[in-house]
Amino acid sequence: MTHAGGIEAAGEGVDQGTPAVQVSGLRKSYGEREVVRGVDFEVHKGECFGLLGRNGAGKTTIIEICEGYVKLDDGSVLVLGEDPASPSSTWRARLGIVPQEMELLPTLTVSETIAMFRDLYPRPRDVLDVLQLVGLGERGGSRVRGLSGGEKRRLDVAVGLIGNPEVLFLDEPTTGLDPEARRSTWSMIEGLKDHGVTIILTTHYMEEAQLLADRLLILTEGQVAASGTFGELQHQHGSVSTISFRLPAGTETSGLALPALKANVTDANALEFESTDVQSDLSSLLDWARTNSVEVSGLQVARDSLEDLFLSIGQATGSGELQEATR
Amino acid sequence: MSTMTMVTSQTRYNLIASLRSGTSIAVGIVMPIVFFVGAAALFGSAALGGDIPVEVRGAGETPDLRTFYLGGFMAYAIIYTAFVTLLPEIIEARESGFLKRLHGTPLRLATYVAAKTLIVLAMCVISVVLLTLIARFAFGVETRVAAIGGIAIYVALGTAMFVCLAFGVTSFVRNQSGAQGLSNALGIGLALVSGVFFAPSLLPEAVQDVAQWLPLQPLANGFQSLYVVGASGLSIDLRDVGVLVAWALVGVLAVAIRGFRWQPKQHR
Numbered sequence: 001m002t003h004a005g006g007i008e009a010a011g012e013g014v015d016q017g018t019p020a021v022q023v024s025g026l027r028k029s030y031g032e033r034e035v036v037r038g039v040d041f042e043v044h045k046g047e048c049f050g051l052l053g054r055n056g057a058g059k060t061t062i063i064e065i066c067e068g069y070v071k072l073d074d075g076s077v078l079v080l081g082e083d084p085a086s087p088s089s090t091w092r093a094r095l096g097i098v099p100q101e102m103e104l105l106p107t108l109t110v111s112e113t114i115a116m117f118r119d120l121y122p123r124p125r126d127v128l129d130v131l132q133l134v135g136l137g138e139r140g141g142s143r144v145r146g147l148s149g150g151e152k153r154r155l156d157v158a159v160g161l162i163g164n165p166e167v168l169f170l171d172e173p174t175t176g177l178d179p180e181a182r183r184s185t186w187s188m189i190e191g192l193k194d195h196g197v198t199i200i201l202t203t204h205y206m207e208e209a210q211l212l213a214d215r216l217l218i219l220t221e222g223q224v225a226a227s228g229t230f231g232e233l234q235h236q237h238g239s240v241s242t243i244s245f246r247l248p249a250g251t252e253t254s255g256l257a258l259p260a261l262k263a264n265v266t267d268a269n270a271l272e273f274e275s276t277d278v279q280s281d282l283s284s285l286l287d288w289a290r291t292n293s294v295e296v297s298g299l300q301v302a303r304d305s306l307e308d309l310f311l312s313i314g315q316a317t318g319s320g321e322l323q324e325a326t327r
Numbered sequence: 328m329s330t331m332t333m334v335t336s337q338t339r340y341n342l343i344a345s346l347r348s349g350t351s352i353a354v355g356i357v358m359p360i361v362f363f364v365g366a367a368a369l370f371g372s373a374a375l376g377g378d379i380p381v382e383v384r385g386a387g388e389t390p391d392l393r394t395f396y397l398g399g400f401m402a403y404a405i406i407y408t409a410f411v412t413l414l415p416e417i418i419e420a421r422e423s424g425f426l427k428r429l430h431g432t433p434l435r436l437a438t439y440v441a442a443k444t445l446i447v448l449a450m451c452v453i454s455v456v457l458l459t460l461i462a463r464f465a466f467g468v469e470t471r472v473a474a475i476g477g478i479a480i481y482v483a484l485g486t487a488m489f490v491c492l493a494f495g496v497t498s499f500v501r502n503q504s505g506a507q508g509l510s511n512a513l514g515i516g517l518a519l520v521s522g523v524f525f526a527p528s529l530l531p532e533a534v535q536d537v538a539q540w541l542p543l544q545p546l547a548n549g550f551q552s553l554y555v556v557g558a559s560g561l562s563i564d565l566r567d568v569g570v571l572v573a574w575a576l577v578g579v580l581a582v583a584i585r586g587f588r589w590q591p592k593q594h595r
Contacts, residue, residue, distance in 0.1 A: 163432065
């Protein structure tokens with residue numbers, strides 16, 4: 001295997017600066033409907049890149065073009081430096097794919113299924129290791145047909161991992177998982193990141209994207225609505241924070257110069273307002289409290305979650321159905 | 328992984344899946360045996376006039392109807408295993424998305440075809456061996472030692488041809504029910520005109536003329552010609568072999584021209 005080892009070393013010797021995925025001017029239509037309308041992005045080696053957008057925004061189409069399943073109409077795509085439209089076996093061996101829906105042979109056992117895929121790759125991982133990694137260590141002898149939805153989904157992920165990929169496409173990996181299984185999948189994905197695997201993740205769970213993705217791209221109707229790190233997105237989209245606190249009963253607040261109080265104040269003494277400049281609003285609140293000798297208690301500052309941001313970006317681009325996508 | 332390892336692995340796991348589902352054994356092994364035993368016991372019996380010789384095109388006559396049936400049902404077992412069962416299996420794998428998933432790996436089409444062929448070939452060999460043994464011990468139909476080579480050649484050639492045809496027609500089949508319909512219609516239709524259930528000489532001449540150029544009749548005829556009275560050596564009929572090779576090429580050409588689709592039809 002010295003020969004294969006040499007190839008591997010040569011592969012890793014290719015300059016790390018080359019992006020794992022380069023997409024520019026990408027367009028794709030199905031019949032009359034243009035589902036991807038000029039999308040550009042790059043995924044760096046070793047990062048987790050989150051692709052977000054509501055159903056029909058074009059996420060899966062873009063992913064399937066990168067995987068070599070779908071031909072693009074216009075633009076260019078390079079994955080690990082190769083054009084997915086003419087995929088080679090060696091190129092395929094470097095990718096791991098976890099599609100949204102995947103059929104396996106129902107009469108095979110879990111271990112047999114993974115072993116069958118293992119045998120197709122030049123440098124596979126160990127079957128038992130992968131099963132343990134996805135939390136199916138005890139289910140190796142079960143038939144695929146008898147798995148629960150969540151177990152099936154974890155088997156899909158295991159099939160994507162068995163070839164020890166450099167780039168892993170995860171199309172909604174935790175859909176259908178219970179909260180515990182979802183959390184263990186998250187820690188598994190973080191483990192893969194630690195091992196330098198490049199991950200392209202689509203998900204409808206914003207907390208998942210916020211937790212795992214180093215950079216995000218939000219698609220609306222086949223176009224890039226926003227992209228960057230979570231912090232950059234918050235900054236670009238004039239993110240709003242919520243400041244809440246309590247005052248002693250009967251406090252006179254007329255002298256308090258703050259932005260409009262939110263309507264949904266729970267009781268007379270609990271106040272809440274939205275702030276676009278947390279630092280100055282907080283200092284004017286505390287100055288006022290000191291001057292008037294008022295005790296401010298339960299002070300909290302909450303920043304927007306990605307979900308809030310996602311919804312606001314969707315509304316800004318005129319799509320009212322975004323809420324559906326976050327369910 | 329070397330190509331050999333991939334072929335072995337694909338063969339192994341597809342075979343396990345196939346054996347567990349049981350359809351291929353029922354259709355490719357059990358049914359031909361049941362039909363052969365039924366036909367040979369009823370129509371092949373001396374009481375019903377089964378002792379008459381039956382003409383085999385270009386070769387001579389089998390000593391009786393039972394012997395004729397043996398050759399016919401060998402061919403029947405091969406078309407039912409290598410085409411009638413295989414085609415819907417491929418289409419199901421394609422339409423369910425399983426082939427799409429396989430296509431995302433380094434697996435090549437040739438490797439997948441090789442694995443499927445090996446599985447089908449194994450089933451056909453089992454089927455033909457069982458038919459031969461049952462014919463020998465239940466109906467007294469002797470197989471000459473020299474004919475075994477001929478049987479092997481026809482089994483290999485017939486299997487390869489029907490596998491090629493099965494892959495060749497996949498691009499014309501939209502879905503699973505289409506595959507079932509097409510393969511069953513072709514299976515039963517060809518069997519009726521190819522000297523499986525009864526002698527071709529009972530058919531109108533025009534039908535006989537056409538049938539001898541279709542894929543199944545030359546295969547049945549090939550098997551049957553190994554059993555004619557006075558046959559010796561391999562007794563391979565080169566014309567039959569030529570027709571089988573030609574149909575295999577038709578399948579290969581169809582894949583070459585129309586391509587092989589790994590993905591289900593897009594639902595968009």
